[in-house]
Structures are given as structure tokens and as C-alpha cells.
Amino acid sequence: MPAHRIFAALAVALCSMGAGATPSASPTTPPLDYSRTLEQSSMVFVPYEGMANRGPLFFKQYTQVSLGPVSIGDGFRHLSVNLTPTAVVQGQYIPFLNQHNIIDVPTALVPTYGTCQPTQAIKDYLSFMPEEYRPTTSSGGYPEACVLSLYYLDVVEQQVLARVAAGPVMTLNASVPLCAPNSPRLEVNAINQALRTRGVLQVSSSGVWTGNHFRLLYESVLLSQSNPSLFGTANPEDGWTRYIKLFQVDATTSIATMSAANAQQRPLMCVSQSLIVTYGTSTPAP
Incomplete structure (x- = not known):
């Protein structure tokens, strides 16, 4: 990830991870498990x-x-x-x-x-x-x-x-x-463990992860460059952005917190494989 994109990504994260951030609304249907496609x-x-x-x-x-x-x-x-x-x-x-x-x-x-x-x-x-x-x-x-x-x-x-x-x-x-079906996964637990080794994150007995918000942003960007496979995509910026959004941030203390439930996630990093269906024409759908 070029340096200018690192700083741009950090700026976006700083603006979007304020205190009291509301989690994204649940989808109307569960996510699909592409690894079990038949x-x-x-x-x-x-x-x-x-x-x-x-x-x-x-x-x-x-x-x-x-x-x-x-x-x-x-x-x-x-x-x-x-x-x-x-x-x-x-x-x-x-x-x-x-x-x-x-x-x-x-x-x-x-x-x-x-x-x-x-x-x-x-x-x-x-x-x-x-x-x-x-x-x-x-x-x-x-x-x-x-x-x-x-x-x-x-x-x-x-x-x-x-x-x-x-x-x-x-x-x-x-x-x-x-x-x-073979789309990679975002290895949240492995990322957390790597950042724990660097002294960035700590984990409680209940599985809740915490760390300084600013150091988390910086060190996780460096990790996405040195070990992009953990972020499950050829463009680690996408995986990094999704990883950072798993945290909630207290603006007063600058402490970032990841719930135990989020820490157990392995989100799919979709490699697009659209199903094109046509009839009566040789022109594929856009």
C-alpha cells in the first residue's frame, strides 16, 4: 500500500471510529457461505x-x-x-x-x-x-x-x-x-495475535481485545504490508479497512475495543465470480 494511501486510510479511520459508533444494521438475510457452493x-x-x-x-x-x-x-x-x-x-x-x-x-x-x-x-x-x-x-x-x-x-x-x-x-x-467458493478469509484472530505480540493489543479473560487507537491504526497498517495474506485479499487495504471496523473506539480515552464475538469472525473477502445468465442473445449481462 503506497504511503499516501496509508495516511489517507488512517485519516478515514480516525474520522469514522468515534465514540458511540453505531454498528452496521443487520442484513435482511444471513450471509452466504460460498465455500459450500454446490x-x-x-x-x-x-x-x-x-x-x-x-x-x-x-x-x-x-x-x-x-x-x-x-x-x-x-x-x-x-x-x-x-x-x-x-x-x-x-x-x-x-x-x-x-x-x-x-x-x-x-x-x-x-x-x-x-x-x-x-x-x-x-x-x-x-x-x-x-x-x-x-x-x-x-x-x-x-x-x-x-x-x-x-x-x-x-x-x-x-x-x-x-x-x-x-x-x-x-x-x-x-x-x-x-x-x-475459494475466496479467502480475513484472519481476525491471527491479526489480533500478531498485534498482541507487538504489544499493541491486550486480551481479557473473556476474550475482549483492547489497545490504543492510534497505535492500533499505525501498527495494523504496517502488518497489512508485511503479511498481507492475513488480510485475505490481493489488496490488503480492503482487508485492513474491514478489520479496523470491527473495533469500537472511546474518543475520551482513545481505547479501541473489539468484542469477543467480533474476534471470532473470519469474514469472507469476496473474489467476484458473477453468474451470467442469458437466453436468446449472445450479449452477456453487464
Whole structure:
């Protein structure tokens, strides 16, 4: 870490670690345990930390499945086309759940992680329909990614069905932000022990760590340079920042305190491995 970045990081830490600092709000869902990621038959399951088999399951491949057509009167017909996970269509989804005793937490791919649209070709073909009857997509009920709604005149039904059978009539672009299963961990206890050896930190019988705030900042930055692997990332500044935020500081005494619970943490330092899901297009999601 260059010298100017060290001083900048220290300045930020000094401003952000005042007395009475409020811990970050708990997330609405538990963090994911990427080290236990399971991937099989175009399915990716990531359990929550501390839970053996509960978490979201993501699908890498999708297939069009038609429902209908049905008559809506006056010579008009309606066809729904679901974008369904290929693993579901091929009967692999339920056996996968049963094999690993997975409790799948439904997670909507669209619109949470991407978009789904009718193809330009199907929009052009049905452009003669009134505005309110032209092709539209909506979020599908899990595990479908989305649903395409097609209205048309009964005289062109065979042509519409042929187009649906011939290839994609909708496009899907999604990017699910995941971490690599082998992402490193921030070794909080090892860092504490190293700083204890240097006389920077002390630990109580109850496992609470304390030390002078200013010396902690300086010595921990030096440690992040001399032993960056402890900070779990190719850029030790990220790991250092996360480590320092585990402390609370008393502005009156300049004593930094890390709770016993925080000292037991091994936070994941995410190496991004986004899951790119596309259908009907060769352009990957951004």
C-alpha cells in the first residue's frame, strides 16, 4: 500500500471510529457461505452461513415452455410462454434438492438481477395488434425467470406457434453477484495475535481485545504490508479497512475495543465470480 494511501486510510479511520459508533444494521438475510457452493446440472446452490442446507438456488440455463393457447373471444387467442429452468424441464431439480436435502429459498432472477424482453422479431410480427395486445413480459413465479404474453388473431395461430417452436421469442440478460467458493478469509484472530505480540493489543479473560487507537491504526497498517495474506485479499487495504471496523473506539480515552464475538469472525473477502445468465442473445449481462 503506497504511503499516501496509508495516511489517507488512517485519516478515514480516525474520522469514522468515534465514540458511540453505531454498528452496521443487520442484513435482511444471513450471509452466504460460498465455500459450500454446490453446482450440478446447470444449478448453483449457495447455503446461508450457519445453516446446513438452506439458501438460494440459481439456474444457469433456461428453456421456453408454452402454456395454451386459449381463446379470449372475438377471434382473439392468447399464448403464455414461460422461461423455465432447463433443469426443471429435464426433471433434475427435485432430485438435486432431495439428494442434498436442500431447502431452496425462492429468489427471483427478474427483475432482481436482470431483464427479460420480447424479441424484436416477435414484436415486429405482431405489431398489427392493438397497443394493449402487443407482446409483453412479466416476472414469472419462481422458478420461472419470466413470462411472455402473446395475443394474436386465430387466423395466424399456426404461424405464431411455429415461431415459438423455432427459437427464442424473448431475451434474458441477468448477472447474479456471487463470490468464488475459494475466496479467502480475513484472519481476525491471527491479526489480533500478531498485534498482541507487538504489544499493541491486550486480551481479557473473556476474550475482549483492547489497545490504543492510534497505535492500533499505525501498527495494523504496517502488518497489512508485511503479511498481507492475513488480510485475505490481493489488496490488503480492503482487508485492513474491514478489520479496523470491527473495533469500537472511546474518543475520551482513545481505547479501541473489539468484542469477543467480533474476534471470532473470519469474514469472507469476496473474489467476484458473477453468474451470467442469458437466453436468446449472445450479449452477456453487464
